[in-house]
Amino acid sequence: MKTNSSFKYHTIDFIYILLGAWVSGFALRGFLVPNHFFDGGVTGISLLVHEIKHWNIALVIILANIPFILVGSRIMSKVFVIRSIVGVVLLGLFLAFFPYPEFFYDKLLISTFGGVFLGVGIGLGMRGGCALDGIEILAVYTLRRTSFSMSEVILGINVLIFLSAAHFIGFETALYAILTYYMVTKATEYVVNGLEEFTGVTIISGESEAIKSVLVNKLDKGITVYKGERGYLKDNFHEHNDCDIIYTVVTRLEVRRLKNEIKNIDPKAFVFTNTIKETVGGILKRHADH
Known part of the structure; x- marks a missing residue:
């Protein structure tokens, strides 16, 4: 009986991870990448590298997240690490092979809905027990070894990302990136905590x-x-x-x-x-x- 229940929970978690990776891929391929938009966190770093170096976004996403996940293996459970690797690889595969539609609307709409869909995807992944963006893993790791809080670490990294975007791409794009990140944060919060917070x-x-x-x-x-x-x-x-x-x-x-x-x-x-x-x-x- 316990085995069946455990299998059920693992199956539900995998469905969350699969949906999270697919929705995140939709946000990236459908909204952010075609319009040269950015986000915060490791996803933002990946988008910035893709925009500057023109490397394959699917490969960059995987390579950028794996080191953070491996660092997290020292403080997180093996199940979490394995699920995170699976989630990030699935996201890379969706980005590389799934034929997402691309949208070219007003910049405000792209920034808003790209952030919402990306936040929903990351939130679904979190409900499945994985991290599709390794920034929070780094924050937890840093929290245990320094006097900085998680919020301070995440804020510091994102400030560097947005300043880099302003320098290499343009100030207007950096401002839209901040809006995108805000929408990602709020959408993730609603998916994880629900409306009944x-x-x-x-x-x-x-x-x-x-x-x-x-x-x-x-x-x-x-x-x-x-x-x-x-x-x-x-x-x-x-x-x-x-x-x-x-x-x-x-x-x-x-x-x-x-x-x-x-x-x-x-x-x-x-x-x-x-x-x-x-x-x-x-x-x-x-x-x-x-």
Whole structure:
């Protein structure tokens, strides 16, 4: 039974990787390459090399990504490394042999939709457990060995790419490359996290019992309760009392309704939220994910 389940998951992952490579190839061959556009990350480096040296884009994509993936083998699992190699090779094969249509529209449309499709492709690959762009692998590797954060490493590399594009190709093209990269980032985020990105909500109120009842019985949410103390104001610092601090997780589409329910019970309740990128376990009601 466990073998069948494992085979099912591996099959679904491979389908994600295959679709991710195909969609990424569509973005590159259909939009970015014919119009001499760029992106950030390793894909951006590959496009820049292709534009300057006129080397085969399929070969450049593979050769540019493999070193980053091999570096990642020191910190990532073997399964991730193998899947990433398979994904990048599939992307190269699609770029070399699949007859993608080419689009020549307004530059803004090319930049926008080329970025969206490339982001969708990279996101599908990530859902399948691989990296079709090795920039984040390098960022993780650097994070563990330097004081730089992942965002700083990625930003630094992309700044160099965009400056190089401005120098060799033109300032206007570099600006469109920044827009393309932004669209790639947002599309990838939506594919990986989904529209139901979760939000953690913390509630501190004197009406905690009523709020707990509404969250569980009306909104059908799981809650966690911390024991805390309220008070400690400037004018009466020594006056304080015990309170329940309520924590729950909702989708971002439910945040407004949750706040309205709390406001109806206690308009003075202190509520703050934080974005949650990933959740595991619990009793969250969400779409099935492999």
